[in-house]
Amino acid sequence: MSASRFTGGVELATGIGLRSPHYRHILSEKPTVDWFEIISENYMVEGGRPLEVLDMILEQYRVVQHGVGLYPGNCDGIDRDHLKRLKRLVKRTKTPWISDHLCWGSIDGSMSHDLLPIPFTFEAARKTAANLRMVQDFLEVPLAMENVSSYGEFNDSEMTEWEFLAEVCELADVGILLDVNNIYVSSINNVFEPLDYVNFVPPERVAQIHIAGHSRYERFIVDTHDHPVVDPVWKLYERAIERCGPVATLLEWDGRIPSFDEVWTEARKSETWRESALAKKGTDAAA
Amino acid sequence: MRPLEQTQREFFAALQMPLRGRSRNSTDLAPSVEGHSPEFLAKAESLMKAGSNLLPAEQLELYHRQYWFRLLDSIAEDFPTLRKIAGEGTFWALMEAYVCACPSASFTLRHLGRRLADFTAEWEEIDATRRRWFAALARLEYAHMEIFEAAEWEAVPPEQLASVELGLQPHVVLLELPVPADLCMDWDKFMPEAEALTHLAVWRNESGNSAQCRIDPIEFVLLSRLRQGSSLAALFAEPTAREPSPEEVAGWFANWQNRRWIALAPTAETENFPVVSQRSGGDIDWSRVDKMGSQARAMED
Numbered sequence: 264m265s266a267s268r269f270t271g272g273v274e275l276a277t278g279i280g281l282r283s284p285h286y287r288h289i290l291s292e293k294p295t296v297d298w299f300e301i302i303s304e305n306y307m308v309e310g311g312r313p314l315e316v317l318d319m320i321l322e323q324y325r326v327v328q329h330g331v332g333l334y335p336g337n338c339d340g341i342d343r344d345h346l347k348r349l350k351r352l353v354k355r356t357k358t359p360w361i362s363d364h365l366c367w368g369s370i371d372g373s374m375s376h377d378l379l380p381i382p383f384t385f386e387a388a389r390k391t392a393a394n395l396r397m398v399q400d401f402l403e404v405p406l407a408m409e410n411v412s413s414y415g416e417f418n419d420s421e422m423t424e425w426e427f428l429a430e431v432c433e434l435a436d437v438g439i440l441l442d443v444n445n446i447y448v449s450s451i452n453n454v455f456e457p458l459d460y461v462n463f464v465p466p467e468r469v470a471q472i473h474i475a476g477h478s479r480y481e482r483f484i485v486d487t488h489d490h491p492v493v494d495p496v497w498k499l500y501e502r503a504i505e506r507c508g509p510v511a512t513l514l515e516w517d518g519r520i521p522s523f524d525e526v527w528t529e530a531r532k533s534e535t536w537r538e539s540a541l542a543k544k545g546t547d548a549a550a
Numbered sequence: 551m552r553p554l555e556q557t558q559r560e561f562f563a564a565l566q567m568p569l570r571g572r573s574r575n576s577t578d579l580a581p582s583v584e585g586h587s588p589e590f591l592a593k594a595e596s597l598m599k600a601g602s603n604l605l606p607a608e609q610l611e612l613y614h615r616q617y618w619f620r621l622l623d624s625i626a627e628d629f630p631t632l633r634k635i636a637g638e639g640t641f642w643a644l645m646e647a648y649v650c651a652c653p654s655a656s657f658t659l660r661h662l663g664r665r666l667a668d669f670t671a672e673w674e675e676i677d678a679t680r681r682r683w684f685a686a687l688a689r690l691e692y693a694h695m696e697i698f699e700a701a702e703w704e705a706v707p708p709e710q711l712a713s714v715e716l717g718l719q720p721h722v723v724l725l726e727l728p729v730p731a732d733l734c735m736d737w738d739k740f741m742p743e744a745e746a747l748t749h750l751a752v753w754r755n756e757s758g759n760s761a762q763c764r765i766d767p768i769e770f771v772l773l774s775r776l777r778q779g780s781s782l783a784a785l786f787a788e789p790t791a792r793e794p795s796p797e798e799v800a801g802w803f804a805n806w807q808n809r810r811w812i813a814l815a816p817t818a819e820t821e822n823f824p825v826v827s828q829r830s831g832g833d834i835d836w837s838r839v840d841k842m843g844s845q846a847r848a849m850e851d
Contacts, residue, residue, distance in 0.1 A: 304842040309701035338555040373653040415609025488845035517845035
C-alpha cells in the first residue's frame with residue numbers, strides 16, 4: 264500500500280463502509296477487515312447508540328472518517344460548529360485522514376443534505392480552496408476531497424471537472440479521494456470520456472479510492488450505491504491503481520444492503536484488479 | 551458570468567420549489583399533473599448547460615427530486631404515530647408545508663423535525679383540536695429522537711446526593727403537553743379524548759431503548775429545577791403549587807435514581823469526550839444510527 268502525507272503515513276488496503284445492518288455481525292463474528300469507513304455525521308453526537316457502537320468498533324478496527332456535510336464549496340464559508348463537532352470525533356476515532364466531498368450543500372443555514380455540484384469557475388476554485396485550507400488547519404489531520412457524481416453541468420463553468428478537482432486540491436494542498444464510480448456516473452450523465460478524468464488526476468495526491476454500484480436508467484445513471492460494481496468501473500479502478508499505486512480502497516454499499524459476507528466479497532474483488540494493475544505498472548516500468 | 555453566491559442562491563431556490571409531475575408522483579404527496587413552473591424552467595435554462603444527454607430542466611430536476619425524496623423519507627421515518635393518527639392525506643400535506651416553511655437547519659436529518667410541533671400548532675389547514683393533538687404528538691415523537699443521541703452523564707451515587715451539585719441526565723426530556731398525546735401511541739386513528747395538561751418524561755433506559763412515562767406536575771417542577779442544576783436543599787427551597795408528601799418525594803427519588811436520571815454535570819475535560827455506557831450487542835436496534843449517507847435514492851426514470 265502507498266503511504267503519503269495525505270494519509271498521515273498510514274497504509275491501508277481494502278475496507279468497507281460501516282453500516283448498521285452489519286453491526287451485529289461485526290461485533291459478534293469479528294470478521295477480518297482491514298478498515299471501516301464511517302459517515303462522520305452519523306456519529307457527531309453527544310452520546311447514545313451511535314457512540315456506543317462506534318466505541319465497540321474502535322476497540323477492534325481501524326476507522327477512517329468520511330463526511331457528507333462539510334460543504335467546502337459553500338459561498339458563505341464553513342460552519343464552525345460543524346468543524347468543532349468533527350474535531351471532537353477525530354479525537355475519538357484517531358482517524359489517520361478525513362475525507363468529504365468537493366461540493367456545496369447549504370446556504371444561509373438551510374441544508375440540502377445533498378452533494379450539490381460546484382460550477383467549475385476560477386472564483387469557485389479559489390473560494391473552495393480557501394475554505395479547505397481553513398478546515399485542514401483547524402482539524403490538524405490530512406484532508407482528502409472526493410469527486411461527486413453529477414447530473415448536469417453549469418453554463419458558467421470555465422474548466423472540466425477534473426481540471427477543477429486538481430486546481431482546488433493543489434491550491435488548498437489537500438489530498439484526493441478518487442471515486443471511480445462517481446467518475447463513471449458523471450461521464451454518462453454529462454457525456455465525457457472517463458479515462459480522460461482518471462488520466463489527469465495528480466496521482467501523488469490520491470489518498471483513497473471509492474468503488475460502488477449505481478442504478479442505470481434509460482438516459483442517465485443515479486449514484487445509489489445499491490448494486491455490485493460494474494465492469495467499466497473496475498476498469499477505471501485498474502487504471503487509477505496503475506497511476507496512483509496501491510491506494511487504500513473502499514467499497515460503499517448503502518441501499519438494499521446485502522449480507523456482510525456479500526459486501527466483503529465484492530470489496531475483495533478489488534484486490535484482483537489491484538494486482539493486475541500493479542503487474543501492468545511493473546511491466547511498463549521494466550519496458 | 552454570475553457570481554458563485556448568485557448561482558447557489560438560485561439553485562437552492564429551485565430545489566425548494568414544490569415537487570411536480572412524475573417526481574411528485576414518486577412520493578406519497580398528493581399527486582399532481584402539473585409540469586414544472588415557468589420559474590423552474592427559467593432557472594434551469596439560466597443555470598444549466600444543455601447536454602447531448604439531458605436537457606437543463608432534466609438536470610436540475612434530478613437534484614430537485616433528490617432534495618425532496620431525502621427530506622420526506624427521513625421525516626416520515628421519524629413521526630410514524632403522527633402519520634398513522636393524522637392519516638396519509640393530512641400527514642403528507644403537513645410535511646410538504648413544513649419542509650417548505652422550515653428547511654433543515656442542522657448537519658443531520660435527525661433534527662429535521664425539530665420545529666414540526668410549533669409549525670403544526672399554527673397550521674391552519676386542520677381544526678384547532680387536531681392542531682393541539684398533532685402538535686403535542688409531534689413534540690412527543692421528536693423527544694424520542696432527541697434522546698437517541700443525547701449525552702449520558704455519570705449517575706450520582708446515593709451517598710453523594712446531599713453533597714454535590716445535581717443535574718438531570720441530558721437524555722431525559724420533560725414535556726408539558728396540553729393534551730394526553732401519549733394515548734395516541736395506542737390508537738389506530740384519531741379519536742380525541744378529554745383534553746388535560748399532561749406531564750411526561752421521555753428517556754433512554756439502561757438497555758439503550760427509549761422509554762416514556764407520565765409524571766406528577768410537582769415532579770415535573772422538581773425535575774425542571776434539576777435540569778437547571780441544583781443542590782438537594784435548593785431543590786425544595788422554592789414552594790411548589792402543592793406540597794408533596796414525604797412518601798411521594800421518597801418514591802420519586804427512588805425512581806429517578808433507579809433510572810439514573812440524577813447525574814453529575816461533566817467537567818470541561820469529560821465534556822469533550824462523552825461518556826458512553828457499554829451495553830451488550832444482543833437485541834439492540836441499531837437501525838436509526840445511519841441517518842446520513844452519500845447515496846441517492848433510486849427512482850423512476
